[in-house]
Amino acid sequence: MARKILCVAEKPAIARAVATHLSGGSFQTHAIRGNQYVKNYEFEFNFGGSWGQCSVTMTSVIGHLTGLDFASQYKGWMSCPPGALFEAPVQEDVDKDKKPIAENIRNQARYSKALFIWTDCDREGEHIGTEVRNQAKAGNARIEVKRARFSNTERAHVLQAARAPVELDEFQANAVAARIELDLRIGAAFTRLQTLQLQAVAAILKEKVISYGSCQFPTLGFVVDRYFRVQNFKPETFWSIKVMLERERKKVNFLWRRVHLFDRAAVTMMLERCLKAKQAKVTKVTQKPKSKWRPLPLTTVDLQMMGSRFLRIDSQTIMKVAEALYTKGFISYPRTETDQFDKAIDLKKLVETQFPDDRWGQYAKDLIEGKFRTPRSGRNNDKAHPPIHPVCWVSPTSLNDNERKVYEFVVRRFLACCSDDAKGSGTDVEIQYGDEFFHASGLLVLERNYLDVYVYEKWESSQQLPHFERGETFEPTEANISEGKTTAPNYLTEPELIGLMDANGIGTDATMAEHIAKIKDRQYVVVNKRGTGRNKVEELIPTHLGVALVEGYDNVVSGLPSSISLSKPFLRKEMEKQMLEICAGAKTRQDVVQQSLDMYREVFIHTQRRIEMLKAACRKYLVE
DNA sequence: GCAAGGTC
Numbered sequence: 155m156a157r158k159i160l161c162v163a164e165k166p167a168i169a170r171a172v173a174t175h176l177s178g179g180s181f182q183t184h185a186i187r188g189n190q191y192v193k194n195y196e197f198e199f200n201f202g203g204s205w206g207q208c209s210v211t212m213t214s215v216i217g218h219l220t221g222l223d224f225a226s227q228y229k230g231w232m233s234c235p236p237g238a239l240f241e242a243p244v245q246e247d248v249d250k251d252k253k254p255i256a257e258n259i260r261n262q263a264r265y266s267k268a269l270f271i272w273t274d275c276d277r278e279g280e281h282i283g284t285e286v287r288n289q290a291k292a293g294n295a296r297i298e299v300k301r302a303r304f305s306n307t308e309r310a311h312v313l314q315a316a317r318a319p320v321e322l323d324e325f326q327a328n329a330v331a332a333r334i335e336l337d338l339r340i341g342a343a344f345t346r347l348q349t350l351q352l353q354a355v356a357a358i359l360k361e362k363v364i365s366y367g368s369c370q371f372p373t374l375g376f377v378v379d380r381y382f383r384v385q386n387f388k389p390e391t392f393w394s395i396k397v398m399l400e401r402e403r404k405k406v407n408f409l410w411r412r413v414h415l416f417d418r419a420a421v422t423m424m425l426e427r428c429l430k431a432k433q434a435k436v437t438k439v440t441q442k443p444k445s446k447w448r449p450l451p452l453t454t455v456d457l458q459m460m461g462s463r464f465l466r467i468d469s470q471t472i473m474k475v476a477e478a479l480y481t482k483g484f485i486s487y488p489r490t491e492t493d494q495f496d497k498a499i500d501l502k503k504l505v506e507t508q509f510p511d512d513r514w515g516q517y518a519k520d521l522i523e524g525k526f527r528t529p530r531s532g533r534n535n536d537k538a539h540p541p542i543h544p545v546c547w548v549s550p551t552s553l554n555d556n557e558r559k560v561y562e563f564v565v566r567r568f569l570a571c572c573s574d575d576a577k578g579s580g581t582d583v584e585i586q587y588g589d590e591f592f593h594a595s596g597l598l599v600l601e602r603n604y605l606d607v608y609v610y611e612k613w614e615s616s617q618q619l620p621h622f623e624r625g626e627t628f629e630p631t632e633a634n635i636s637e638g639k640t641t642a643p644n645y646l647t648e649p650e651l652i653g654l655m656d657a658n659g660i661g662t663d664a665t666m667a668e669h670i671a672k673i674k675d676r677q678y679v680v681v682n683k684r685g686t687g688r689n690k691v692e693e694l695i696p697t698h699l700g701v702a703l704v705e706g707y708d709n710v711v712s713g714l715p716s717s718i719s720l721s722k723p724f725l726r727k728e729m730e731k732q733m734l735e736i737c738a739g740a741k742t743r744q745d746v747v748q749q750s751l752d753m754y755r756e757v758f759i760h761t762q763r764r765i766e767m768l769k770a771a772c773r774k775y776l777v778e
Numbered sequence: 779g780c781a782a783g784g785t786c
Contacts, residue, residue, distance in 0.1 A: 222781095231779065277783095338782085365781080477785090
């Protein structure tokens, strides 16, 4: 009898895709007891090498199998002082709703010679791999464990991965295990401390959970930070020199190289010198081709940012809609950090699927008839998923409003990626007038290319400049001082917040939207709609509670030697750095957990000791 | 009643 190999993927969709490729399309599907999404696919496959022809069961988990929690005697909020959670025993258990999935793996392992792990090739995937391994070993202690390394589900790539298995990366799995333990202990300890202490301060806090999390607090911090910058803003007056020339019936406004200054007397003096010189001299005339680059292949973070900005849909809704489109098979997997297309993907074939569309079908045809360009490659590759792209054409009538908008965006973005840059011709003229330099520029858009399909971006021809010769002199038609005021920054918008989170390593592409939803849910921030119609913007404003928490914690740590506030992204960044050290083999999981806990424990003890400052901040904003 | 990370 052929040897049996058990394969386990991270999610049902991957199990099905891999089974389809390995089996050549003919496999048997079996439902499992207790879970409607996970299926077992059975087929034969020749793994080559020492494995040869095997009978295969391909199945999956649904993300993590297990969760970490405190031992039962520490679960009650009054069972121990919150600080005890830094040391309290923890245990890893299979989540209640995952028990049938774990049981399926144990059962299948019993008759298998080997386990091939097909989880995503990222850190979390490596950890999920160890969870799968533990179940398989519980069913069959002697099972051999291998890992398939793959970065997309293109056929040849999957076959190659099946025939060249590697080992699980214990370092990466350990890094995730460290993160899980730290998030639990620190999150629970601070959440209980501040909830128990602050509920009594103000009536509106009475029944509230006032949570702390290493991602949600820095997220709140960004919102509060901007809020204070808006509140504390004082407008300043500035002055500038405006130079205008009328030539060939065109008015040319020259912009000052110094832009503006805050000293009126100085600007007046400089203008005097210009006027005294009478003649301005053209020091430079440049005419060069300009181009506006087509966008990069679409990542999750970009989808969320562009979605909030252009489609006016908040990031969490965007992800829900994108997932629905993915589940229906209309677009590729929507959680990806990759902004480069793998060479193996047949992009032209994907473009062809869009021919039937009324809105961009003709554009797609033009691409195939010669205008197609290989997309630009960004710097990110998560080695697990391709950039987000349409998989097939969908009639707009079979989608709801939001689905239609998101699908349209994904398609237009994809076609834009496969197009040429927009091209134009730019003219720059620089003049010297007195001791000052000014310049004017004109743009003529020659070929719109990707802009024709990517309607979200604009690039317009500006007024054309009249003719100038280098070295010529002229007397400006007008030269005078203009006055202006600096304007306050706006409150933070969701796309800006996502950008900040991304830049500071707060959350992952899949969770950033959740953290934002969480701080809304906890009533740390509210959404305010500014403007109307096409100019409508949703801005995030902290509530009194949100401001009180950030100010309170900032006060708690101010004056401390390290003075690292919980509202700043630093601590989370540090955790990320430690995880990378585990991945590199430079530190062990235990070292990192101990060191990080020590660091947070210090902040925790200070918070306890100076809890009055936190309470005072809450009183200041919530009672008075 | 706590976190953040997977995914349905």
